[in-house]
Amino acid sequence: MNDQTGLLLRDIRSEPAAAPIAPSLERRRLRALAALIIADAVLLHLAFATASFLYEGVFGTARNMFAVQTFLPFFFTIALYNGTYGGPALRNWVFAAKRVITALVIAAALLNFLAFYTKSNAEFSRVAVTLGLILSAVALVSLRRMIPVVIDYFWDGRTMNRLIIDDGGPSFTEPDAVTIRADDYQLDPTDHDPFMFDRLGTLLKNQDKVIVTTPRERREDWAFLLKSAGVHGEVVSEPTHKLGALGVQHYDDQGRTTLIVSEGPLGLRSRMMKRLFDTVVALGAIIVLSPLLAYVALRIKLEDGGPVLFVQRRMGRGNKFFNMLKFRSMKVDRGDADGMRSTAREDDRVTRIGAFIRRTSIDELPQLFNILRGEMSIVGPRPHALGSRANNKYFWEVDAEYWRRHCLKPGLTGLAQVRGHRGATEHEKDLTDRLRSDLEYVAGWSLRRDIEIVIATVAVLTHEKAY
Template sequence: MTPNLQIAVRHQAVENRIAPSLERRRLRAYAVMLLADGVVFQLCFALAGLLWDGRWWQPRTMLAAQAMLPVYFTLALYNGTYGVKALSNWLFAVRKGLTALVLSAALLNFAAFYTKSNDDFSRAAVTLGLLFTAVLLVALRRVSTIIINQRWGGQITNRMVIDDGGAGFAFEGAEIIKAADYKLDPASHDPFMLDRLGKLLRNQDKVVVSCPRERRADWAFLLKSAGVYGEIVSEPAHSLGALGVHRYDHLDRTTLVVSTGPLGLRSRILKRGFDVAVASAALLALSPVLLVAAALIKLEDGGPVLFVQRRLGRGNQFFEMFKFRSMRAETLDADGSRSTGREDDRITRIGAFIRRTLSWAAFRACAGVALNSVMLISSTHLSSAVRLPSGLPISRY
């Protein structure tokens, strides 16, 4: 088998092992649970009004439900009522849901007391509504976990074990791969190996690596940079009972926690919203300058306005970085095999002006944010730049 064919076969094998994302499925489950909770609230309070006041959808009783529901949703979203553990552990889900219900009722009573609007609510009907809601919330959580377990086969999250010659390790529902089968070497700086690993770890919620002691530091570095929750099997940590570890007593194994994965869903939504708002405002403010620069670049030699370069980014996977072209089109060096000097003969006149007078880092950042390939972070300083054996540059900040 030729080297190119081996690479193609290995690439196809990696593509076939990419796990489907379970996050979207979990999001749909959260949405259904949230909608069901809202319906339960309304129906239970409507029933309470019917039993106590003899009127379905009694206005005073329904006013209490409608005032309490937004508070309940806020507390439930905050305390983990709609979370991964709540999908598989019904007792945990019940505890969190009832906590949010009790707190929302207490806050409603507190607000009604201080606004002197207690007379607007029927205490007996509201109490009945709360009791009915609590009972149905318990039943709903129990039924939900049963249905989810049956339809999803108990697989709430994606978990992977990477066997790199360490102690045997396996737990239920986890996918096990051998590092040697995919040419995964944690000590290598080969960007194509990093890309393979990034694809294998894509959509994984937990990754456990079992390897010899001398390779643990390298695996720890890779897991930290991969943006996943990562652990490394450690026999000494198990025997010592070290802190900051995860114990699997039923397997007689202990793992060191070395990375915690990306931000939580709520934090990512807030961060993405902030990034889009800032990047959009910056691009809008800079648009006249950017349009003039683009026109001048195009008019000088008729080549493309933008220069595209592959960089290693989140999860050790390639992404495309866009910046204004400052060199002649026929001499572009997309692989970065030749460093650019101050008097480089490849630089165009407009490119030289741009390099002398303007910094386009903000444009690159804003464009990347708009394309969802990068995110805004605090100001950093470039400490070093390394070149991989393949010639592709990696910047370390």
């Protein structure tokens, strides 16, 4: 047994203490922003109703209420696109005030433009509408000024998780950030050990910003790790071309500059769309396919009395381990928990029902439950067993870019699969072909492409390499 094999098979109890998982603040931010949108709508109605009372003596005249309801679609469209309801709006009230005033002014100009060309100006009271806009500006800015006070009181001022990893570089601090030492968790950016990647993935889970301070000679390695993890990552450094920096962040109070070396591949809106798509498709598939799932489970149980499911640890988003579910297709005493041996044609380990469900890809259907649990997506890079090899090399030894495919959730199907890159990896090209497709998918994600891949998957459910 070589050193790498021993590494993969070692008892998890020999690992360092479990890395702490930061609480997710994304839902907190989403709830706050949703509440802010509702509050803005209420304040705009109240401002226009008050304006009509001050000018016409009647609280909320019909024409002023019509004006504000016509105004709202313009306002919210501009506000959603100019960052009025983004994360920074919760942390910086001056930034938030500027954005909301910008949205207010542009929306008012568009409303006036529309009213002019539809000759409906006479339906609005210019004085009442102008007064309503002024009162709206005062109310919306006042609300922004109160947001930090509310956040400080209820959430101790925290709307983001920030992590600083000290790997022996220049001293660096940031308000509300948690600082850890890389040595305490045995984090070595030059070590391509899956267990180290899992520890790092656990530490980075739910982090909104990760800053690494490290010596010059290790910066490129850390930049690669952060890109692979799919997080907003920065390395404390002077500009260096090799890091592939995306931008520069200045911390004037410390006289320090960091390089932004990675961003999550998907923004909030894209992640929400992808998660909604995953949930709807997975839940629908489970309901429709429930008779087939029950039948296959019964056939597996009746054949040899063994467990129905095969559970195997694989690498997921952020290079973090998860337990992937499959229908068991091999004999109970011949299972390959680490995936050290690729399945071959006429493999003597495969059961009778196993041969059928592997040939038709039915063995993968239990991963629909992985999708509902948020560990996988309908479409994404396929997760590989830790012991998988090509030309007797572990996948990450063939190409270090392998780790970058894990910046998205693994998929039930993927671009590589619909292109026919599946089955055993006897040669290095078998892996590199898949890797190129996976990285292409990561770089160019769109919901439309996910739908196209799902449709294309139907044609490759049975495949000459599916055995």
